[in-house]
Amino acid sequence: MISTTAPPDVPPAHPDVSIVRLHGEACYWCGAVHSTLTPAGSVTTPAGATGVRIWFIVACPQHRSRRLQ
Numbered sequence: 053m054i055s056t057t058a059p060p061d062v063p064p065a066h067p068d069v070s071i072v073r074l075h076g077e078a079c080y081w082c083g084a085v086h087s088t089l090t091p092a093g094s095v096t097t098p099a100g101a102t103g104v105r106i107w108f109i110v111a112c113p114q115h116r117s118r119r120l121q
Contacts, residue, residue, distance in 0.1 A: 081111065081112075087112045094106050
């Protein structure tokens with residue numbers, strides 16, 4: 053989802069995060085792919101000159117309770 057402003061409760065993604073983690077194909081925190089992945093919130097990245105992109109991320113069982121601060 054691309055927006056011109058980020059919702060106040062959606063933190064920015066780390067600039068070095070892998071695209072597979074942003075696409076929800078791997079755990080956002082450790083990169084695990086061979087486990088059950090569950091929804092873990094969302095992060096934003098810059099999109100274009102004035103917009104932001106919201107990414108819905110996932111977590112492995114070990115990081116399921118972890119939330120971005």
